[in-house]
Amino acid sequence: MKLSKQASPSDSSHTQTSTVPQPDQHSALILVDLQNDFFPGGALAVPEANSLIPLINAYIKHFSRQGWPILATRDWHPANHSSFTEQQGPWPTHGVQGSRGAQFHSDLVLPPGMMVISKGTDPKKDSRSGFDGTSLADRLEDLNIQTLYVLGLPTEDCVKHTVLDGCQRGLRVVLLTDATKGGNPQQDNSRNALQEMADAGACLANISDMGISTSSL
Numbered sequence: 395m396k397l398s399k400q401a402s403p404s405d406s407s408h409t410q411t412s413t414v415p416q417p418d419q420h421s422a423l424i425l426v427d428l429q430n431d432f433f434p435g436g437a438l439a440v441p442e443a444n445s446l447i448p449l450i451n452a453y454i455k456h457f458s459r460q461g462w463p464i465l466a467t468r469d470w471h472p473a474n475h476s477s478f479t480e481q482q483g484p485w486p487t488h489g490v491q492g493s494r495g496a497q498f499h500s501d502l503v504l505p506p507g508m509m510v511i512s513k514g515t516d517p518k519k520d521s522r523s524g525f526d527g528t529s530l531a532d533r534l535e536d537l538n539i540q541t542l543y544v545l546g547l548p549t550e551d552c553v554k555h556t557v558l559d560g561c562q563r564g565l566r567v568v569l570l571t572d573a574t575k576g577g578n579p580q581q582d583n584s585r586n587a588l589q590e591m592a593d594a595g596a597c598l599a600n601i602s603d604m605g606i607s608t609s610s611l
């Protein structure tokens with residue numbers, strides 16, 4: 395991955411810097427599709443995604459302790475969704491409204507009052523980005539959010555599209571790389587996706603950049 399040289403915070407020509415923006419009250423944590431169907435045993439499992447859960451919980455705790463907003467996107471498809479193979483779509487049936495596969499993984503410690511953004515609810519339309527056809531942009535605007543911290547599954551699909559949309563909407567976006575995983579770890583998809591997000595202006599960070607203690611992990 396390409397890394398730019400150290401830039402001062404005032405140097406706006408560098409979108410990728412080794413200085414990771416620290417979250418504040420104008421920041422939100424975005425959890426992308428942390429549903430059973432994207433974990434091992436699910437319909438569209440990301441291999442070894444379970445290994446991310448302690449880190450994801452640490453990020454959630456960090457944000458909820460400060461009272462900063464946490465929003466979770468989820469695939470919330472009707473049973474006849476056009477993306478399913480039965481409807482000549484590309485994917486096996488997944489994320490069906492009310493199904494076990496659509497529930498958030500039970501090992502996640504989700505905060506009370508977490509906002510849930512459902513996507514892909516129209517049978518005829520698929521939404522890979524959390525912004526696509528949802529209330530996410532309005533919610534962020536209502537909360538006066540300027541910076542997104544994004545984690546979730548899978549890196550090269552819904553995470554990437556959410557990050558790219560956030561960048562395009564003029565938000566500052568930090569991808570938490572140690573809390574995302576790709577569906578095809580053997581292939582270059584994830585690495586290419588990281589490069590694409592960095593090229594779009596997203597900052598790539600991990601838990602040590604965020605000043606979060608990992609001693610309890």
Ligand code: ZN
Pocket residue numbers: 469471477488489514
């Ligand atoms: Zn889907």
